[in-house]
Amino acid sequence: MSRQCTACRSDDRDTIDAGLLRVGVTVQEVADAHGLSHDSVWRHARNHLPERLALAAEAEEVASADALLDEITTLIHRVKVALDRTEARAVEGAGSEADVQGWTRELRGALTLLAAVSERLPPAQVMVLSSPEWVQVRGVMTAALRPFPEAAKAAAQALKSLG
């Protein structure tokens, strides 16, 4: 959490975070709804939301483990979409490998969070790791990273740590 961050400082932080975790709602829509800039909400989503989810998992603040897993899966989905777009731009010559690696780090962070939370859950809930959605995420990520061996290696190591 940052004092510099307008989203963190907002009284509507819970609503902002809930909006960011909803599939089909864009960062721009969340920003507009709260009178914030796209960049500040995007920075908040990247830098502060994962940390907050991790703290919630630690404190078991969330109503149920299922709800938390849903949120983390959604976060991974969002990061995956961003990685896809960045990679597509890189292929067109409009993006850089550094950007792709940045998103790969984000994805690794989200996966580490998922792994940390999964450790605290009963085995049935860990089945999310073999769900069709997860398999799709993994497949898309592997394909997206093919042109970037270093990033692919880092992602593979992160996946391996999930078991």
Ligand SMILES: [Zn+2]
């Ligand atoms: Zn923030």
